[in-house]
Amino acid sequence: MTNFIILLLFISSFQFSISNRKQNHYDQKQFEEIIEILKIKFTDELEELISTNYNIEHHNDNPKQSENYESEVDSNDHVDIKLWNKLNEKDMKKMPVIDDYSDEAMAMQWLTWYIPIEQRHSQITTLLNWNYETNITEENQAAMTAQNLIRSPFTRLTLPIAKKFNEHMKYSKDDDLKRIFGRLASGIVSFNDDDVKRASKLHGQLEDIYSTTKVCELNDNKKCYTLSPYIERLMQIEKDYDRLLWAWKGWHDGCGNKIRSVYLPYIDLLNKNVKENGYHDLAESWITDYEMGSVVEFEGIIDQILKDIMPLYEQLHAYVRGRLCSKYPNRFDCNGPIPAHILGNMWAQMWNDRLDDVIPYPDTPLVNITDVLIKKQFSIDQMYTTAESFFTSIGLYPMTSKFWARSMFRKPTDRDVVCHASASDMGYHDDYRVKICTEINDDYFYTIHHEMGHVEYYMAYSENQPYVYRGGANSGFHEAIGDTIGMFAISPVHLIKLGFLQEEAVNSHYEINFLLRLALQKVAFLPFSYVMDKYRFLLFRNEIDREHELNSKWWALRIQHGGIMPAASRNDEVNFDAGAKYH
Ligand SMILES: [Zn+2]
Missing domain, CATH: 1.20.58 (Methane Monooxygenase Hydroxylase; Chain G, domain 1)
Structure with a gap:
C-alpha cells in the first residue's frame, strides 16, 4: 500500500x-x-x-477441494x-x-x-x-x-x-x-446500444443451444442425452456403425439446425461492427490479432503449412481408411472420403480413440489409461493433483488455492452449464480457474493437462508482465502451450514415472504404436482446423451462397482438404453442420 x-x-x-x-x-x-x-x-x-468486503456467491462444486482450500481462500478476495x-x-x-x-x-x-x-x-x-x-x-x-x-x-x-x-x-x-x-x-467498439444488446443476446443463445441440445433414442423420445458426457463418450468408444450414425445425425440435426438461425445474424452483426471500426470484415480483424502480416501473407503461410503436411496426412488417411473399410465392409466406398462418424470423434477432428481398430502392432498395445485410472481407483480430484504434480516436477507453478476452491471440476446436476472445457484467467490476484465436466477416462486425463497448461501460461505472464501485456502472444499460441504439455503428459516416459506403465513394456513396436496414436490426434487435426477457419472466412466475406450452399460448402471443403464426408445425406435448406461444433 x-x-x-x-x-x-x-x-x-x-x-x-x-x-x-x-x-x-x-x-x-x-x-x-x-x-x-x-x-x-x-x-x-x-x-x-480497492479490495473490499463484498461477499461473492459462488457454487460449491468441489466438496473435497473446498474442505482443504476454502479456509485458505479469503471469501472477500474477489472482484x-x-x-x-x-x-x-x-x-x-x-x-x-x-x-x-x-x-x-x-x-x-x-x-x-x-x-x-x-x-x-x-x-x-x-x-x-x-x-x-x-x-x-x-x-x-x-x-x-x-x-x-x-x-x-x-x-x-x-x-x-x-x-x-x-x-x-x-x-x-x-x-x-x-x-x-x-x-x-x-x-473494436460498437457505436449502437441496440447492437450491443443484440450481440450479447445472440451470443448467449449460441451457448445455450449448444449446452442444452439433446439427442433422443429412436424408439424412446423420453430417453435423451446432452452432448456431454454421454454422446461425446459414445462417439469415442462405440463401434456399432448404426449406433454411431444415430448419435452423429441426432447431434448435427439437433444442434446445427438450431444454431443456424442464431449464428448467421450474429456474424452479420459482428461483421457490421468491425466494418464500422475500419476493418474489411471479421476475417481481417481475427487475422490482425496474429500479427503475421497482411491477410494475404497470413493465409499464404497457413496454406503452405497445410501443403507441407499433406503427404503425411494422405498416408495416414489412406491407412486408416483401409483398416476401417475392413472393419465395416460395404458401408462406404473404400477409395473415397471416410464417413465422419466412425473416427472416434463427433467432428472427426481427432482419430486417436480409434487406435485399437488401426493399431499397427496389436501384440504391444498401448497402456489403456482409462483402465489404469479405474483400477487404481482414481478420483476426479486425483486426476487434477496428478496433473499439477507434472507441472511442478518440471519447475512450473503449483495451482493456487483459488484454483482449487473456485474451479468447476464436475458437471453440476442442478443447473445447465457450458461443458466445453476451458481455462479462465479471472485477471484478479491469483484467481485462475478451469471449467471441465470431468469424467474418469484417458481423454479427460489429457484435457486436464491441456487446460492446466493454459493456467501455467496465465501465471507466468501475470507474474512477470504488466496488465497491458497479460495475454497470449496470439490466440493460437495459447493453445500450442496447452497442447505441447498435454502431449508430454501421455508420453511413455511420463506414464512410467506415474506407475501407469511398466518400463519393460516399451519396445520399438510400442513406440511405433504410440507415434501413430499421436499422429491420429495431431496430424488428423490440421486439415480439420484449417477448414474450420477457411469456411468461416468465406462466410464472413460473404462468399458463400447461404440459400444454396451453406452446408454443402462446408462438406466440399472437408472433402477437398481432409477426405472426410458427412455420415448421412444433408440438406442445404435446414442443416448447418459447421454450427454443431463449439468455437
Ligand atoms: Zn485450449
Missing part, C-alpha cells in the same frame, strides 16, 4: 513537472524509470487499494462488480486533457488514467462470463448484457483517442509505447 502511494506521488509529480513541455524535452531516464515501475507495480498495488463500476464511473470523469497526441509524456499520463478503468472492466466481464457459463440462466445473461452497455461508452470514448495517439506512437523509439498503443488501436 505504501509503495502504491509513493508511486502515485511519483507519477503525479512527474506529470506536473512535464505538463507544459513538448515531446522529448523531459528527462529520458526518469521516463524509463516510470515505465519500469508501471510494469512491475501498478496493477497489483491498485488491486490492493466487486458494483464497486468496480462505481470507481470506473468516478475515474472516467478524470481523463487528462490532451492537447498534443505526439507528446509521449502525455501518452503515458493518459495510459495511467486508462489502464485501471480498462482493467476493472475486463475483470467484471470475465467474472460475468464465468457466472453465465457455469450457470446458464436468463438472469446471468441479462447481467452480461447490462455490463456490456455500461462498458461501451468507455470504449467509445477511449478507442478513437488510442487511435490518434497510435498515429504518432507507431514512430516512437520507445518500444512499450509503440506496442501498447498499437494493440489498443486495433480494438
Whole structure:
C-alpha cells in the first residue's frame, strides 16, 4: 500500500513537472524509470487499494477441494462488480486533457488514467462470463448484457483517442509505447446500444443451444442425452456403425439446425461492427490479432503449412481408411472420403480413440489409461493433483488455492452449464480457474493437462508482465502451450514415472504404436482446423451462397482438404453442420 502511494506521488509529480513541455524535452531516464515501475507495480498495488468486503456467491462444486482450500481462500478476495463500476464511473470523469497526441509524456499520463478503468472492466466481464457459463440462466445473461452497455461508452470514448495517439506512437523509439498503443488501436467498439444488446443476446443463445441440445433414442423420445458426457463418450468408444450414425445425425440435426438461425445474424452483426471500426470484415480483424502480416501473407503461410503436411496426412488417411473399410465392409466406398462418424470423434477432428481398430502392432498395445485410472481407483480430484504434480516436477507453478476452491471440476446436476472445457484467467490476484465436466477416462486425463497448461501460461505472464501485456502472444499460441504439455503428459516416459506403465513394456513396436496414436490426434487435426477457419472466412466475406450452399460448402471443403464426408445425406435448406461444433 505504501509503495502504491509513493508511486502515485511519483507519477503525479512527474506529470506536473512535464505538463507544459513538448515531446522529448523531459528527462529520458526518469521516463524509463516510470515505465519500469508501471510494469512491475501498478496493477497489483491498485488491486490492493480497492479490495473490499463484498461477499461473492459462488457454487460449491468441489466438496473435497473446498474442505482443504476454502479456509485458505479469503471469501472477500474477489472482484466487486458494483464497486468496480462505481470507481470506473468516478475515474472516467478524470481523463487528462490532451492537447498534443505526439507528446509521449502525455501518452503515458493518459495510459495511467486508462489502464485501471480498462482493467476493472475486463475483470467484471470475465467474472460475468464465468457466472453465465457455469450457470446458464436468463438472469446471468441479462447481467452480461447490462455490463456490456455500461462498458461501451468507455470504449467509445477511449478507442478513437488510442487511435490518434497510435498515429504518432507507431514512430516512437520507445518500444512499450509503440506496442501498447498499437494493440489498443486495433480494438473494436460498437457505436449502437441496440447492437450491443443484440450481440450479447445472440451470443448467449449460441451457448445455450449448444449446452442444452439433446439427442433422443429412436424408439424412446423420453430417453435423451446432452452432448456431454454421454454422446461425446459414445462417439469415442462405440463401434456399432448404426449406433454411431444415430448419435452423429441426432447431434448435427439437433444442434446445427438450431444454431443456424442464431449464428448467421450474429456474424452479420459482428461483421457490421468491425466494418464500422475500419476493418474489411471479421476475417481481417481475427487475422490482425496474429500479427503475421497482411491477410494475404497470413493465409499464404497457413496454406503452405497445410501443403507441407499433406503427404503425411494422405498416408495416414489412406491407412486408416483401409483398416476401417475392413472393419465395416460395404458401408462406404473404400477409395473415397471416410464417413465422419466412425473416427472416434463427433467432428472427426481427432482419430486417436480409434487406435485399437488401426493399431499397427496389436501384440504391444498401448497402456489403456482409462483402465489404469479405474483400477487404481482414481478420483476426479486425483486426476487434477496428478496433473499439477507434472507441472511442478518440471519447475512450473503449483495451482493456487483459488484454483482449487473456485474451479468447476464436475458437471453440476442442478443447473445447465457450458461443458466445453476451458481455462479462465479471472485477471484478479491469483484467481485462475478451469471449467471441465470431468469424467474418469484417458481423454479427460489429457484435457486436464491441456487446460492446466493454459493456467501455467496465465501465471507466468501475470507474474512477470504488466496488465497491458497479460495475454497470449496470439490466440493460437495459447493453445500450442496447452497442447505441447498435454502431449508430454501421455508420453511413455511420463506414464512410467506415474506407475501407469511398466518400463519393460516399451519396445520399438510400442513406440511405433504410440507415434501413430499421436499422429491420429495431431496430424488428423490440421486439415480439420484449417477448414474450420477457411469456411468461416468465406462466410464472413460473404462468399458463400447461404440459400444454396451453406452446408454443402462446408462438406466440399472437408472433402477437398481432409477426405472426410458427412455420415448421412444433408440438406442445404435446414442443416448447418459447421454450427454443431463449439468455437
Ligand atoms: Zn485450449
